[in-house]
Amino acid sequence: MRILVIGAVAAGTSAAAKARRNDEEAEIVIYEKDTHISYSGCGMPYYIGGEIENGEELTPRNPEFFRNKYNVNIRTEHEVLKLDKEKKELTVKNLVTGEVFTDSYDRLILATGARSVVPPIKGADNEHVFTLRNINDMYKIKRYINNRSPKKAVIVGTGFIGLEMAENLKGLGIEVTMVELLPQVSPGLDPDMAILVEEHLEKKGVRVITGTSAREISERNVFLSDEKRLDADLVILATGVKPNVKLAEEAGILLGETGAIRVNTFMETSQEGIYAAGDCIEQYHVVTGKPVYRPLGSTANKTGRIAGNNITGGSLEFRGVLGTGIYKVFDLTVAQTGLTEREALKEGYEISVSHNIKPDRPAYMGGKEMTIKSVADRKDGRLLGVQIVGPEGVDKRIDVFVSLITFGAKVQDLVHLDLAYAPPFSTTKDPVMYTGMIQENAIFGNRPLMNSDKLDELMASGKKVRIIDTRVEKQFGASHVDHAENLPHGVIREKMKDLPKDTIIITYCNKGTTGNAVQNILLNRGLKEVYNLSGGHKTYTRYRLLKKRSEKK
Known part of the structure; x- marks a missing residue:
């Protein structure tokens, strides 16, 4: 043969x-x-x-x-x-x-x-404009950098290659600007997770411009569709394949x-x-x-x-993909698998969304905070998708979630996993387990979550709503959710008699844990409709930033 x-x-x-x-x-x-x-x-x-x-x-x-x-x-x-x-x-x-x-x-x-997608941009064939798809492309870019010593680069596109190139060009001392047609970086993520990546890029000195595209590339400049002009003696087109x-x-x-x-x-x-x-x-x-x-x-x-x-007589079968991806942006790791929130909604799922903000291991062992967004089917708890952003431990957790989703696990299964524990590697309740606990409580335990966008819709509905900030007074004074009142966890039991039972209550803290504790107190004391704001004030603050940006455009 x-x-x-x-x-x-x-x-x-x-x-x-x-x-x-x-x-x-x-x-x-x-x-x-x-x-x-x-x-x-x-x-x-x-x-x-x-x-x-x-x-x-x-x-x-x-x-x-x-x-x-x-x-x-x-x-x-x-x-x-x-x-x-x-x-x-x-x-x-x-x-x-x-x-x-x-x-x-x-x-x-x-x-x-x-093959690399090259948008119809005037000047895309200039000698300082490159795509990166194969080894010859790699050597061409490297030679150009070595021979020409570019000072300013523009990267068009913020997918895997674009983000990895931003880090590496910045490491060479090149000033980097990223341009993205969509209103967010890293198009595969949901906006509330993508903003974590954008904030990190800007923290590392990378300029990010979203909601616009490159229309022309000259020898020294990139002209954008919104009439901005960027200096550039190196351009990378990273607009997909x-x-x-x-x-x-x-x-x-x-x-x-x-x-x-x-x-x-x-x-x-x-x-x-x-x-x-x-x-x-x-x-x-x-x-x-x-x-x-x-x-x-x-x-x-x-x-x-x-x-x-x-082709040689075997019978192996392909079992599909989850769209799993992981990449590094400076000292931040970004990973995702399964359906995003917007994909799940498009598919018609009734979903529960949680934002779990936990360290990868105990603080006394140098643990650093990661954000885990999970999407689950509200009907039966089936895990549909996960996105994780954090400095360390992300790869370990995303692979656990990949295995779970592949074999049809439900959120109520997560807390029963016998995961490896020792302080150098994990907390006693691993972030994977916490995600399961949060989702199980929300779907089956009458401890519902409220996402930031749904909170805005609720406030505009005319229904009776009270938003309770469970943090200490100093944190509340520094910044809080619109229309919130400060009832810290320590005083909620004596103050809750003033809360009418026919009012919808939203609790929140910085990240979600204390908000959930107060939610439990209120529900156990007879209040009927109490939600915890998913991801707390941290996630809400980023949501408001995204909303303001959208309103400007």
């Missing part, structure tokens, strides 16, 4: 390696139009920033490695121009010699990856709803004998079961392995 693979980065090489493990006799050839293969693309910003000294560490495997270890022939600088699925032939061009030839296959794997599907589409292979190649759970395309894997394919979401496009190196390796197994 002759197996051809198009693409030699994560999915293509994983597919070829697995196919070889299953079939020692098959002839396996990979065509790759680039010069580098099987590289660690996620490490590229850190080479540019100097944290990784040798770029070759990101490209540890070359064609010779695959030839010697797997008996796989990888032909770099060979571009596949056409796929004839009837004849089972590829038309290939040798980019070095210019020779064009055909090659035939019995089985074919499409691992054509994705699109799947490379031209070959498949021209060959009549079906694409999915997202514009990527449609595959079934075995990685089979609409054409018998042709499989696809990696960043060129459409996935499906574990929670909703619906098509999504989430290009990640981890998923590419996984789907490549499945394709390589099944």
Whole structure:
């Protein structure tokens, strides 16, 4: 059997390696139009920033490695121009010699990856404007920085690559401005979590401009759609990627709803004998079961392995994605998995949302505060999605949540987890467990939460509402929720006789814990409708900032 693979980065090489493990006799050839293969693309910003000294560490495997270890022939600088699925032939061009030839296959794997999106900006082709998608892009940016010593950079887009580049360029002493079309940074997050990232960027000296786009790039400036002009002698376009599907589409292979190649759970395309894997394919979401496009190196390796197994007679199945992602912004870690609040609402779920602000380990062991936002199905408590922002311990918790959501856990299951505990690593009640406690109380324990936006709606409804600030007088005097009255936790029992039982009560503190304690007192003393403000005053303050910004625009 002759197996051809198009693409030699994560999915293509994983597919070829697995196919070889299953079939020692098959002839396996990979065509790759680039010069580098099987590289660690996620490490590229850190080479540019100097944290990784040798770029070759990101490209540890070359064609010779695959030839010697797997008996796989990888032909770099060979571009596949056409796929004839009837004849089972590829038309290939040798980019070095210019020779064009055909090659035939019995089985074919499409691992054509994705390409950077370049917006229609005048001047986007200038020599100081770059995208970062492959190793050659990385070296071009590094050479430009070394040779030209740019002083000011503009990054257009605030996704993973944009944020990681901001940190690394800033580390080189370059002044950085980030421009984002949406009203928030990090588009995959909910706004109330994204603002934590934005605040951290600004704290680190990165200027952030949201709600506008770049319309023109000159030699020294970037002109924005709102008429602002930014100085820039280096521009990074980090505005996302699109799947490379031209070959498949021209060959009549079906694409999915997202514009990527449609595959079934075995990685089979609409054409018998042709499989696809990696960043060129459409996935499906574990929670909703619906098509999504989430290009990640981890998923590419996984789907490549499945394709390589099944093309040689196996029957592995893909189980979907949660859209899990994690990245570092200076000394802050940002992670998410599953559905965001806005995605869950769009899908029609009746949801409970909590903001859990807790240290990753005890303060006496240097614990630092993380914010965990969870989204759960109010009907049965099923955990739908989680976002976490914090300096330390985020990776550990997000992976626990990934496992829970994957296997359909409910919020009431979280408190029963036998998680590892010792003071250097966690609090006795881990933040994961606290999230479960908060959500279980809210959904099943008559301890409902009130989100900041819902509070505004309630106040505008004309209903009888009293907002109780449970903090000490000094904290209340410094800043408080609009229309709140100060009844500290220590005096609430003697003051609660003045609270009419037909009034809706909202309690809050700094982060949520004391607000919940007072909520419990009021409910246990017979008040009927008492809510605790999710995330407390900290989360409310950020919500008000976002609202004011939105009103200005």
